[in-house]
Amino acid sequence: MKALVTGGAGFIGSHLVDALMERGYHVIVLDNLSSGRLNNIGRWFDSRNFKFFRVDLRLFSDVLNVIRDEEIDVIFHLAANPSVRIGERTPGELFEDNVITTYSVLELARLKDVKAVIFTSSSTVYGDAKVLPTGEECVLEPISVYGATKVAGEAMVSAYAYTFGLKGLSLRLANIVGSRCHHGVIYDFIMKLSKNAKELEILGDGTQKKSYLHVSDCIRAILMTTEVHLKSNRIYDVFNVGNDDWITVKEIADIISKVMGLKEVTYRFTGGVDGGRGWRGDVKFMLLSTEKLKRLGWRPRLSSRKAVELAAIELVKELGVHRSVKSRPSRTHCLL
Amino acid sequence: MKALVTGGAGFIGSHLVDALMERGYHVIVLDNLSSGRLNNIGRWFDSRNFKFFRVDLRLFSDVLNVIRDEEIDVIFHLAANPSVRIGERTPGELFEDNVITTYSVLELARLKDVKAVIFTSSSTVYGDAKVLPTGEECVLEPISVYGATKVAGEAMVSAYAYTFGLKGLSLRLANIVGSRCHHGVIYDFIMKLSKNAKELEILGDGTQKKSYLHVSDCIRAILMTTEVHLKSNRIYDVFNVGNDDWITVKEIADIISKVMGLKEVTYRFTGGVDGGRGWRGDVKFMLLSTEKLKRLGWRPRLSSRKAVELAAIELVKELGVHRSVKSRPSRTHCLL
Numbered sequence: 001m002k003a004l005v006t007g008g009a010g011f012i013g014s015h016l017v018d019a020l021m022e023r024g025y026h027v028i029v030l031d032n033l034s035s036g037r038l039n040n041i042g043r044w045f046d047s048r049n050f051k052f053f054r055v056d057l058r059l060f061s062d063v064l065n066v067i068r069d070e071e072i073d074v075i076f077h078l079a080a081n082p083s084v085r086i087g088e089r090t091p092g093e094l095f096e097d098n099v100i101t102t103y104s105v106l107e108l109a110r111l112k113d114v115k116a117v118i119f120t121s122s123s124t125v126y127g128d129a130k131v132l133p134t135g136e137e138c139v140l141e142p143i144s145v146y147g148a149t150k151v152a153g154e155a156m157v158s159a160y161a162y163t164f165g166l167k168g169l170s171l172r173l174a175n176i177v178g179s180r181c182h183h184g185v186i187y188d189f190i191m192k193l194s195k196n197a198k199e200l201e202i203l204g205d206g207t208q209k210k211s212y213l214h215v216s217d218c219i220r221a222i223l224m225t226t227e228v229h230l231k232s233n234r235i236y237d238v239f240n241v242g243n244d245d246w247i248t249v250k251e252i253a254d255i256i257s258k259v260m261g262l263k264e265v266t267y268r269f270t271g272g273v274d275g276g277r278g279w280r281g282d283v284k285f286m287l288l289s290t291e292k293l294k295r296l297g298w299r300p301r302l303s304s305r306k307a308v309e310l311a312a313i314e315l316v317k318e319l320g321v322h323r324s325v326k327s328r329p330s331r332t333h334c335l336l
Numbered sequence: 337m338k339a340l341v342t343g344g345a346g347f348i349g350s351h352l353v354d355a356l357m358e359r360g361y362h363v364i365v366l367d368n369l370s371s372g373r374l375n376n377i378g379r380w381f382d383s384r385n386f387k388f389f390r391v392d393l394r395l396f397s398d399v400l401n402v403i404r405d406e407e408i409d410v411i412f413h414l415a416a417n418p419s420v421r422i423g424e425r426t427p428g429e430l431f432e433d434n435v436i437t438t439y440s441v442l443e444l445a446r447l448k449d450v451k452a453v454i455f456t457s458s459s460t461v462y463g464d465a466k467v468l469p470t471g472e473e474c475v476l477e478p479i480s481v482y483g484a485t486k487v488a489g490e491a492m493v494s495a496y497a498y499t500f501g502l503k504g505l506s507l508r509l510a511n512i513v514g515s516r517c518h519h520g521v522i523y524d525f526i527m528k529l530s531k532n533a534k535e536l537e538i539l540g541d542g543t544q545k546k547s548y549l550h551v552s553d554c555i556r557a558i559l560m561t562t563e564v565h566l567k568s569n570r571i572y573d574v575f576n577v578g579n580d581d582w583i584t585v586k587e588i589a590d591i592i593s594k595v596m597g598l599k600e601v602t603y604r605f606t607g608g609v610d611g612g613r614g615w616r617g618d619v620k621f622m623l624l625s626t627e628k629l630k631r632l633g634w635r636p637r638l639s640s641r642k643a644v645e646l647a648a649i650e651l652v653k654e655l656g657v658h659r660s661v662k663s664r665p666s667r668t669h670c671l672l
């Protein structure tokens with residue numbers, strides 16, 4: 001099986017590349033290295049089954065040029081600008097990075113007769129969901145430009161699947177955490193605490209409550225849904241990928257302080273906007289229903305709390321701030 | 337009230353401009369005249385309350401340039417490439433005409449502190465709906481690139497509304513018919529029959545069944561939902577705009593043959609693709625639930641059959657093929 005992974009040098013992308021390579025796939029990675037890093041995929045550079053092209057997906061002719069002679073069975077389209085927060089300052093950046101790129105990838109799929117496109121969407125497509133846990137059938141009403149770019153991506157995957165005879169799959173990911181994740185709340189807290197171990201600024205009022213999934217559980221879900229979808233007679237399908245529980249931002253601060261061996265950290269809440277959100281467009285309460293995914297046999301191996309704890313341990317080590325780590329739970333091995 | 341109407345020289349756009357001008361609005365029309373025509377808005381060119389700019393919405397700097405000194409309260413964003421069918425041949429054209437343009441309009445709204453953006457979406461966002469009549473809460477799974485561009489537009493309107501403090505409204509229109517509509521099945525049949533009165537090629541198997549609404553009923557719905565939304569405390573809202581009944585393509589052929597005074601027309605069905613669809617991406621059965629719209633007091637004045645009949649009469653006259661018209665129902669006045 002020949003897989004193209006866009007954003008394959010990024011956080012989730014590189015973990016997916018690891019899993020695909022370990023399973024014997026031929027893997028091509030496209031990444032512009034805007035947030036991805038070569039280090040994440042360095043271990044595969046000597047493999048005959050692996051190719052990497054640095055290319056900007058917004059420039060379709062460049063993409064087509066590097067891929068011209070490659071055969072591709074399935075595209076895992078993970079390339080995206082992961083920063084939800086920049087939407088309130090530079091929405092155009094998100095639009096270009098997430099919408100234009102997805103269009104490029106779908107055109108590539110159409111012109112190269114690719115069998116399936118697997119698209120990593122996001123829980124942000126629901127906006128402030130009226131039902132919690134939120135099922136796949138719930139109304140999509142994004143409150144952030146990032147969420148809108150993911151709705152747009154899903155819709156285009158659906159349309160291309162039905163129109164051009166390929167299979168499409170959208171996976172709405174909760175907050176995915178783990179090593180190599182250099183954005184989001186865990187990374188943010190670790191960096192702040194490594195600079196000032198006494199005080200931690202927390203965006204919003206700290207009561208934001210969300211579901212966190214370790215990247216190892218996420219990768220198992222991506223592989224399982226892809227395998228099932230390729231065998232099914234469904235042209236297009238959607239799955240939520242998240243955890244059974246959720247934790248507050250304040251609890252995350254507690255976990256990270258503990259992992260870093262810090263006591264008596266003073267939390268300074270910014271108060272946030274619009275009823276304690278971290279920023280405009282921040283979804284305050286997020287918990288996905290994963291009943292549909294579970295019917296395939298998938299279960300999360302780590303709770304939200306355990307996922308955050310393990311991710312913090314992994315990142316503290318990776319970022320070289322591990323000297324201050326005092327308490328370390330026993331279970332730190334890869335769970336794939 | 338100062339309104340900007342994108343696509344204001346087009347079919348629905350120009351009818352909306354008529355209604356807004358008659359109600360005393362100040363109206364600015366932006367149109368690139370790709371499918372719109374100056375004839376449609378010619379009657380307003382001498383009015384002090386009216387301005388027209390020919391501009392391509394894909395070129396944001398051009399748009400900003402012509403609008404620089406204008407104050408705008410509300411944007412009615414109707415500009416779009418209306419051809420669902422080209423999606424299977426040139427999806428990029430639809431993406432640029434419908435997605436890039438909507439992004440431009442929203443950026444304009446953000447930078448000009450516009451109060452509200454009213455976006456004409458489409459029944460095609462539902463794809464092959466699992467529930468008929470289809471309510472606004474139903475799953476969006478577009479099967480055409482056109483439908484995907486409308487989902488993308490809705491999502492962006494939602495996100496911009498929540499993020500940038502404006503109001504957003506998406507109106508999912510059924511098939512809107514009436515004078516000035518130079519695309520779609522009625523126009524297509526009239527043009528074919530004016531060339532060959534003996535035989536009519538019908539795309540698909542003729543059993544496609546959909547809901548048709550006269551443009552006069554549609555304009556009343558746009559004005560009513562806009563008025564209500566501007567007064568409500570909802571940031572973003574969605575309404576279906578359609579008829580209570582539906583008719584088959586074969587019935588439309590019968591109505592148009594009758595309006596044109598033609599007897600013994602032989603229908604030649606192409607058979608279509610994928611179970612009798614007119615083309616790949618054609619939704620075969622479409623009937624929207626308009627319960628939400630009706631709760632505002634709106635009712636369609638013409639049934640699907642009457643709407644198609646009146647539209648055919650209007651178009652036959654407008655297109656100059658009226659010499660062959662023999663039967664003409666009495667009610668041909670404007671219903672606004």
